[in-house]
Each structure stands twice: as structure tokens, then as C-alpha cells.
Amino acid sequence: MSEDHIPSKHVLKAVEQLSSLPSVGRKSALRLVLHMLKWDADRIEAFANSMKDLATEVKYCERCFNLSDSTLCNICASPHRNQELICIVETIKDVMAIEATKQFNGLYHVLGGVISPLEGIGPSDVNIDSLLKRVQEEGTKEVILALNATMEGDTTAFYLHKKLNPLCAEISTLARGISFGDELEYADEISLGRSIQNRTPFDKADR
Amino acid sequence: MSEDHIPSKHVLKAVEQLSSLPSVGRKSALRLVLHMLKWDADRIEAFANSMKDLATEVKYCERCFNLSDSTLCNICASPHRNQELICIVETIKDVMAIEATKQFNGLYHVLGGVISPLEGIGPSDVNIDSLLKRVQEEGTKEVILALNATMEGDTTAFYLHKKLNPLCAEISTLARGISFGDELEYADEISLGRSIQNRTPFDKADR
Numbered sequence: 001m002s003e004d005h006i007p008s009k010h011v012l013k014a015v016e017q018l019s020s021l022p023s024v025g026r027k028s029a030l031r032l033v034l035h036m037l038k039w040d041a042d043r044i045e046a047f048a049n050s051m052k053d054l055a056t057e058v059k060y061c062e063r064c065f066n067l068s069d070s071t072l073c074n075i076c077a078s079p080h081r082n083q084e085l086i087c088i089v090e091t092i093k094d095v096m097a098i099e100a101t102k103q104f105n106g107l108y109h110v111l112g113g114v115i116s117p118l119e120g121i122g123p124s125d126v127n128i129d130s131l132l133k134r135v136q137e138e139g140t141k142e143v144i145l146a147l148n149a150t151m152e153g154d155t156t157a158f159y160l161h162k163k164l165n166p167l168c169a170e171i172s173t174l175a176r177g178i179s180f181g182d183e184l185e186y187a188d189e190i191s192l193g194r195s196i197q198n199r200t201p202f203d204k205a206d207r
Numbered sequence: 208m209s210e211d212h213i214p215s216k217h218v219l220k221a222v223e224q225l226s227s228l229p230s231v232g233r234k235s236a237l238r239l240v241l242h243m244l245k246w247d248a249d250r251i252e253a254f255a256n257s258m259k260d261l262a263t264e265v266k267y268c269e270r271c272f273n274l275s276d277s278t279l280c281n282i283c284a285s286p287h288r289n290q291e292l293i294c295i296v297e298t299i300k301d302v303m304a305i306e307a308t309k310q311f312n313g314l315y316h317v318l319g320g321v322i323s324p325l326e327g328i329g330p331s332d333v334n335i336d337s338l339l340k341r342v343q344e345e346g347t348k349e350v351i352l353a354l355n356a357t358m359e360g361d362t363t364a365f366y367l368h369k370k371l372n373p374l375c376a377e378i379s380t381l382a383r384g385i386s387f388g389d390e391l392e393y394a395d396e397i398s399l400g401r402s403i404q405n406r407t408p409f410d411k412a413d414r
Contacts, residue, residue, distance in 0.1 A: 008266075008276050010257070014260065020254075021243070032229070047227075050221045050223075054218070068214060092214075096214075
């Protein structure tokens, strides 16, 4: 019997698997497994199969490296998206976040990481070569650098800007500043500082 | 594409399955799935298989209804346990909690619920008949009623006491009182009241 007195090695194994997930503790995992044991066999099987499908069925889009069920993702395959505009993001979650705004109608390119000399991640470890090739071949008119405002994100943005400059007419980056609804008093210095430097003509401001 | 812009129906299905578990929200489920997608195929398969085993491999002990991998659980099958002492509990988690104390060397009987007239749960809906049969056939000398101190737990304890009285020499219940380390000032009235009623001779008190 295990230290937490689980009387079945199969239950123990399921608990160990679940608690290997981030932020799932051993006690929560046991609670989840005991809950699943109340399900009928078909429901448990459906659960297990949908996990298994993650290994076999989920692909990455050949063009933009977004999650996909086929060789091209829904966004790349859509005839309604602007094929000359690419938004460069770090992760798949960033694609979902931007899609949720419903403000962007172009394509994406998921780098799958950012350049980080400290962690030994160089330009060849993220999807940069494929991006440069894409921009050349697809005749992209504009790219948006939508990377996080971290040191690594900025490093990657500078690197990409240098590489993309000869290939692409327009390179833009996300507007930074005070969030809507934020009070100046509580804004951090860097955001407030940048939003003064990058002040917008009053009649062009989107309010 | 789904409302949360998950670009793969397989990922979506896995998210839906995980978020059907208690206290796993949709956002956490997505985070877990994106984490699993970084695993290699073998690891995902091992995860899925251990969930599937919950449906096919986990059994309940024929004698005490504890979780088990075979017809008798480890506790019932052990020659080192006192076969004439049964601790009656509501759930499998209660067995684990009592085992963790290392203070009990008898057997268990898991009722799988308590009598609750309000919810329409009668004596025949929990494992009571099998308990009475067991006590008769096994020549049990003592049973301990280790039920929760809720209205339903007390109802069940009274019912069991009535039924077990002619069959078994000794019927005891868990000692109730102020927890070790608790301050009187902050104890609830019922616990404090009961611990005055059931006061223990000073030289017998376990301190």
C-alpha cells in the first residue's frame, strides 16, 4: 500500500499521472480519480480516448505552426483572411487571445518560443527560418510583431526586425500604453513612460 | 472554431472532458491540454491508459467494498489484521484517512453512503445487508461506527446500532471532543458540549 494508503495500484497510477500535470496536487488528483470511478465504463473510455487523441490526431499547421486537425489550420485555410498580413506570436495561446478580440483578420506565425541567450535558445530553435521563407514566397505586405514585452520578447523583435526589413514593406508592433480603465496613479512607470513617449494625436486616438 | 478559439476539435474535446471533472475550469483544462501536447506520444498514451484502467482494472473488495485490484482488498487479505474487529465507514476516503493514522488493525466495511430519508436513500441503498451477514458469518466481536457527525451519519449509526445489537457483543463509536491543539474559546458549541458530557477520567485521558 502506498504512503497515502491508496488500496489499488491502478488507482495509484492514475493519481500519479494526474498529479504530474501542472498545479494538480496529489490530493486533488486522488479526488479526481475517485470522482471518475463513479462514472460508467463508457464515459471513462471516452475520457481516456480523447486524451490519447492528443498524441495521434492533433497536428501543427505546416504554414503557421498553429494547432490544427489537418495540414493547414482553419485560419490559414480560410479564404476570408487577409493573406498578405502576418501576426507573429510566441505561443498558440497568443493566437487564441488575439482571435478572441475579433480585431484581426490576417494570418499568424507561431514562433513556439523566443530567443533567449541565457537559456541557450537561439534563432534556429524557434520557427524563424520558416517565417522568413514564408514572407518571401507569399509576398507578405505587413507583419505585426506581437511578442511579449519581456527582455527575450524584445530581443526577438529586434532580431526579426533586422531580418524582415529587406523582405517586407511594413513591420509594426503592438501599441503599448496604459490599459483601458487603468488609473494613471497605479500604472507602472515603464508603461506610463512609454505611453508618454508614444503619445497619439488627440483626434486620432481610439477612445 | 469554438467560442474560446481552440483551433482543433480534438483539443476541444480533451478540454471538455477535463473540465467535466470537479473544480477543473475550462481555462485550467486548456492549460493542462496545452501542457500535455508538449509530452511525447508514449507519455500521453501512458496517461490515457492509466485512466482507461480505472474502468477495467479497479474492483471493489467483495468483503468490505474497499477499492481493490482483486476480489479481496489488501486489508481483508492480510493475515496480520484482527479479523474480529470491523470499522464501519461511509467512503473509501475514510478508510484511507484511518489507515493513515496507523492506529487501527482491524477490518473495514465501506457503506458507500449513509441513510438519508430527505434524498430518498434507504438502508437497502447502502451496503448494510452485506454487513449484517458478514458480522453473523465471521463471528465479529466488535464493530466501530466511524461515521461522520452529520444528521445522516447519526441516523445511520442509530439504525446500525439497532440491527447490530443482537449480533455483536461490542459496538463502539469514535470519541468526539475538542481536537488536539484546539483552543476552547474557538471550539464550536456542539463539540465543546459533547466533550463536557463525555468527559474522561483524568488518569485515563490520552494526552
